[in-house]
Amino acid sequence: MKCSYCSREAVYYQRYSGKHLCRRHFTSFFEKKVRAVIKKYGMIESGDRIAIALSGGKDSVTLSKLLLELYGGRRDLEFLAITIDEGIEGYRDKTLEVARDVTRSLSIEHYVAKFEDNFGAKLDEMVKVGEKLPCSYCGVFRKYLLNRSARELSATKLATAHNLDDESQTILMNFINADIDRLARLIPQRDQEGLIRRIKPFMELYEKEVVTYGFLKRYPMIFDECPYSYFPVRAFVRDFIYELESKYPGRKISILRSFEKLSNCLRVTNPQIELNRCKICGEPTSKDVCQACKLVGELGKKISVRHNERLVLRKA
């Protein structure tokens, strides 16, 4: 099949637009789209020091490489990478190695925050005694460490590799669950004390597009899934959206647009609240005690976990 724009061989078929794209035109489309999304949401501003959440998996590797390729030459910007090491044997070691190679090749600072250093136990140990699903612990502790590390490293933004598939799933899941508060929290927030603003440059790109781009660029791509990954409702919603998209291309985008159209009014009905400081650790939280401290408290009855007053970061 020929490219819809030139006589070269197409490498990608974009169903929702009906276009076939060659390597050059796909790459150009992808990069333009990322730039456009970044501009649309003011994700990158002059003077920013951007921390990239780099797990070492396919998406975050592609994000790191691309951000540096597109914006690495700008003198008014700085980039660094943060990897969270949850302590998952046979999984994180592999991606951590890739992450190190990537930051070395990009010549950017790279820090690792370990669950073990900061909470006194690996995720592997927590899940053995915890009553909640592994993702409940991992999600809370990972976000905690990402935000705190980014802040203590003086970052102004925290970039994650969430793509359109992730976003449309989260939106639809919250809508179906009538969890409008959580839906509202997806809206880009104004800066809040102690909370580093998150940016998602891939939020309007299909996962397939991110992967295709990474492949074409010969980035190191690890597809391993976390052995603890278990999101039954999300998986159900994901499968529905995939089937919907395959029958009626463009639905992932229209779910995102739906959310955007509702954002204005969500800002009014669910205004961003002033955050408190956690009574225990001082980190920003909407409650009295942050979720991380609550989980530390629960786990602390069974294994030796603690909450370090001082963040422990290692150079990768």
Add this chain to the structure above:
Amino acid sequence: MKCSYCSREAVYYQRYSGKHLCRRHFTSFFEKKVRAVIKKYGMIESGDRIAIALSGGKDSVTLSKLLLELYGGRRDLEFLAITIDEGIEGYRDKTLEVARDVTRSLSIEHYVAKFEDNFGAKLDEMVKVGEKLPCSYCGVFRKYLLNRSARELSATKLATAHNLDDESQTILMNFINADIDRLARLIPQRDQEGLIRRIKPFMELYEKEVVTYGFLKRYPMIFDECPYSYFPVRAFVRDFIYELESKYPGRKISILRSFEKLSNCLRVTNPQIELNRCKICGEPTSKDVCQACKLVGELGKKISVRHNERLVLRKA
């Protein structure tokens, strides 16, 4: 299985509440719920003259019987029924007969508005020449006739038998399609000149509950589906919601709640607009020419259709 409230045999298992209900407790649950919904939305007010959209199918028969049972004794209310006869051979005749039996047994006025009388052609004839899907013609003309008939019969409300299944499908479909305008139109509207306010007393009841209630009450129940019925996207969304509900009971309700939570802000971002009068027929419309007149115009190029100035209603 025994009833969760007494020692009688259960006839219904309500998955989302985990309750088994006997005939008496199911009936009582159902009637209380209908009353509560009517109260919550102020659907029935003293002095109302309520036109019931009675197709003669299972849902609208149950609605007519129940409304008269619950509110028929009230002297400050009046009820009547309107049936639209689209002209669908082998389908509408049967339900029209049932509808007549029902209104006779309830001793309420009953009027029939025919496509043929009012537009000069049956739906059977329209679909032979029309380029759109049958439902596109039927939906527009049926709503037009229901509203105009209700108004000319001095009704103050128009009751339809839409249930929770219908509502959750419509909500999710519009959300997925990013059709926020259409979503906003589902919000109960304030009265508008020429437009009779619609009420949906079954909107928080599962279709299964409506059917079970009708069965237990031995109402005449016709399950025939219209031979033209074809809603591929809706069917896809319906199947998803059914599967979702069967895995995670209560999702149909939570989709409705999600919509309710968003309603306040939708009222702000998508305010109810002042309606115009159609330049051709004078009926309320958001455009210059109403959708019914537009379709009459299109079909008029191929078959003899017209738009009667005077509404033709027959006594059933």
